[in-house]
Amino acid sequence: MNQLSVAALVFVLFLGGLFVYVAEDIPAFGDPDSAPNRYVKLFDMDATGLVDDLDQGVIPASLNAKIGAVGLPLPSGVAKLKEGEWEAVIIPEETKQHFYPKEQKYYFIAKEGDELWVYRYSLYLRFVEEGKHETEVPNMVTYILADYRSYDTLGETTVIFTAGVAVLLLLRRTGKRPE
Amino acid sequence: MPSKDTDTGTGKGRSIIVETVTRLMVPFIQLFALYVIIHGAGGPGGGFQGGVIFASSFVLYVVAFGIVKAGNRFSERANIVLFSTGVYLYAGVGLLCILFSYGAAQFLNYGYIPLTHHFEENRALGMDLVEVGIGITVMAVITSIFFNLVWKRENEEIGEREGED
DSSP, X not given: OOHHHHHHHHHHHHHHHHXXXXXXXXXXXXXXXXXXXXXXXXXXXXXXXXXXXXXXXXXXXXXXXXXXXXXXXXXXXXXXEETTEEEEEEOOOTTSOOSSOSOEEEEEEEEETTEEEEEEOOHHHIIIIIHHHHHOOOOHHHHIIXXXXXXXXXXXXXXXXXXXXXXXXXXXXXXXOOO | OHHHHSSSSSSSOOOHHHHHHHHHHHHHHHHXXXXXXXXXTTSSOOHHHHHHHHHHHHHHHHHHHOHHHHHHXXXXXXXXXXXXXXXXXXXXXHHHHHHHTTTOSOTTOGGGSOSSSOHHHHHHHHHHHHHHHHHHHHHHHHHHHHHHHHHXXXXXXXXXXXXXX
């Protein structure tokens, strides 16, 4: 083996080891602690008298009023996850045109002390509304492509690299240049 | 006579207008490509687009001056090195995040690279570095594919002519 082959082998082993680490590092699908899935807090409010309503699947009018004041769609149902944690869903009406006509998880409500903290399940919200604040980059396409989805982009770059190597192996001129 | 009328950098009456315009245009195309890469964060653009624009300047050079001259200017060996440099730059920026945070941060979590004092601005600068890596790889791969196809065609044409003779 000449020197170049050894160097190439070392680099391939290094990159392979790095990618194994990366694959272990990727959060499991739906992990609530992973960056894009972490909830975004909307507001907090006084919890007195609201917990029983939420436990029975009724959305209190004061909560609705607060959500309406923020300007987000009102939830149409509430489900209890465990003691002190609820999720509010929106069930789209049949008459309206919806691309995903199933119930959508919209709000996550947690009881902290004697306050209710209202979060939103946040993939869209985080990308669209928090991205500029979190990355200081004004271009939404760039920060989604290169930051939130950078694993994906690393894979795309590797695909292009592989295409180049394949063309090189198939078409590389052998012998002498045409003079 | 193969050497007179093949497009191998010496023969074939090329127009002086094409050569002059190419000589003028190539640096501006490359400058525009760098602009597109660097301004990927602030406006439309990014590594993929900028890399392709950069490669298109080499395509224009080959069209005007022939493959031999272009091959001398931009050697295949340098091209192969640039191939992997981009991917390693990308993966290396990701690795730096792990190293600088002593394993606490995730791969490609740019905020932990201590370029400035602000977490958010570190993320913006890390994105720029990654875009440069993408640009280098895309530029080298597109150029290599085009150069290899042209060499292939040149070789075949010369082979055919020698067969006729």
